[in-house]
Amino acid sequence: MKKITIGEAARQSGVKVPTIRYYESIGLLAEPERSEGNQRSYEQSHLHRLAFIRHARELGFEIDAIRTLLTLQDDPHQSCASADAIAKARLIEVEQRIRSLTALKAELEMMVKGCGHGRVDQCRVIEVLADHGECMHPQH
Amino acid sequence: MKKITIGEAARQSGVKVPTIRYYESIGLLAEPERSEGNQRSYEQSHLHRLAFIRHARELGFEIDAIRTLLTLQDDPHQSCASADAIAKARLIEVEQRIRSLTALKAELEMMVKGCGHGRVDQCRVIEVLADHGECMHPQH
DNA sequence: TCTTGCACCTCTAGTCGCTAGAGGATGTAG
DNA sequence: CTACATCCTCTAGCGACTAGAGGTGCAAGA
Numbered sequence: 001m002k003k004i005t006i007g008e009a010a011r012q013s014g015v016k017v018p019t020i021r022y023y024e025s026i027g028l029l030a031e032p033e034r035s036e037g038n039q040r041s042y043e044q045s046h047l048h049r050l051a052f053i054r055h056a057r058e059l060g061f062e063i064d065a066i067r068t069l070l071t072l073q074d075d076p077h078q079s080c081a082s083a084d085a086i087a088k089a090r091l092i093e094v095e096q097r098i099r100s101l102t103a104l105k106a107e108l109e110m111m112v113k114g115c116g117h118g119r120v121d122q123c124r125v126i127e128v129l130a131d132h133g134e135c136m137h138p139q140h
Numbered sequence: 141m142k143k144i145t146i147g148e149a150a151r152q153s154g155v156k157v158p159t160i161r162y163y164e165s166i167g168l169l170a171e172p173e174r175s176e177g178n179q180r181s182y183e184q185s186h187l188h189r190l191a192f193i194r195h196a197r198e199l200g201f202e203i204d205a206i207r208t209l210l211t212l213q214d215d216p217h218q219s220c221a222s223a224d225a226i227a228k229a230r231l232i233e234v235e236q237r238i239r240s241l242t243a244l245k246a247e248l249e250m251m252v253k254g255c256g257h258g259r260v261d262q263c264r265v266i267e268v269l270a271d272h273g274e275c276m277h278p279q280h
Numbered sequence: 281t282c283t284t285g286c287a288c289c290t291c292t293a294g295t296c297g298c299t300a301g302a303g304g305a306t307g308t309a310g
Numbered sequence: 311c312t313a314c315a316t317c318c319t320c321t322a323g324c325g326a327c328t329a330g331a332g333g334t335g336c337a338a339g340a
Contacts, residue, residue, distance in 0.1 A: 016327090037336075039334095039336090062325080
């Protein structure tokens with residue numbers, strides 16, 4: 001068993017050093033052994049954990065959701081209904097976010113296209129912002 | 141000139157009372173007159189400002205970008221190149237965000253569809269999170 | 281062996297854009 | 311005159327980190 005330093009763990013997992021310490025401080029990652037000089041010394045299991053966390057964060061899961069997913073992973077005989085529910089909830093969030101961003105994109109495109117690159121008083125960008133009535137999506 | 145209280149301003153602008161005070165504190169909204177009893181008393185100009193800010197926030201512009209846009213609006217003879225640049229930058233951000241969310245959506249759909257609703261050890265949700273190699277988009 | 285220099289340690293405070301709550305003053309309707 | 315809503319200021323909290331200060335550990339070269 002070669003010891004894995006926090007820097008090495010960061011390199012292998014793609015999670016930054018301070019973030020690893022932060023995850024430990026909030027109880028998301030188990031405290032590793034320490035070297036004689038008080039430096040953290042990780043096992044492979046920690047690296048798996050970090051990879052899991054990182055992937056989940058990239059998918060936009062919140063820390064609390066990840067906490068739940070991790071406890072589920074630790075008890076493989078449990079029903080995966082909760083995991084399923086968490087993922088479904090996240091999926092709905094993502095779909096909603098995409099819809100709203102798509103509307104914003106359309107509005108921004110109008111603004112940018114309408115900009116005559118002249119003076120501010122003829123600028124669609126400023127104008128649309130100032131007068132929401134001109135906006136394509138007054139419901140927002 | 142009837143006086144507009146902060147509550148009334150909040151109702152008309154759709155910006156919450158504490159948020160209005162917050163905008164004032166960071167210098168985004170000019171300090172209004174005060175009543176004898178030290179209560180804020182707004183003018184129409186403040187309401188226009190608030191509407192502008194709110195719309196810009198809904199479009200996802202950052203406070204600093206809004207600060208710039210507001211100073212541009214105050215000087216209508218200036219070139220609107222900066223406004224154009226800010227809006228374009230925001231558009232690019234939004235497009236990027238939509239692309240990445242669309243990828244996440246696909247991955248989440250795979251996870252949810254693959255979940256057999258049984259035990260955790262057969263669950264795609266947990267499995268995909270744990271093993272990034274199974275992920276559709278290993279580049280993220 | 282000494283020293284250089286990077287990586288590590290803890291701790292606090294800052295980021296963004298609000299939001300919540302305490303504790304008190306003001307304004308208005310009945 | 312008394313409720314009661316609304317207002318005031320101030321501080322602290324949110325999530326998920328990130329930055330920096332001030333100090334220690336450790337491996338490699340001279």
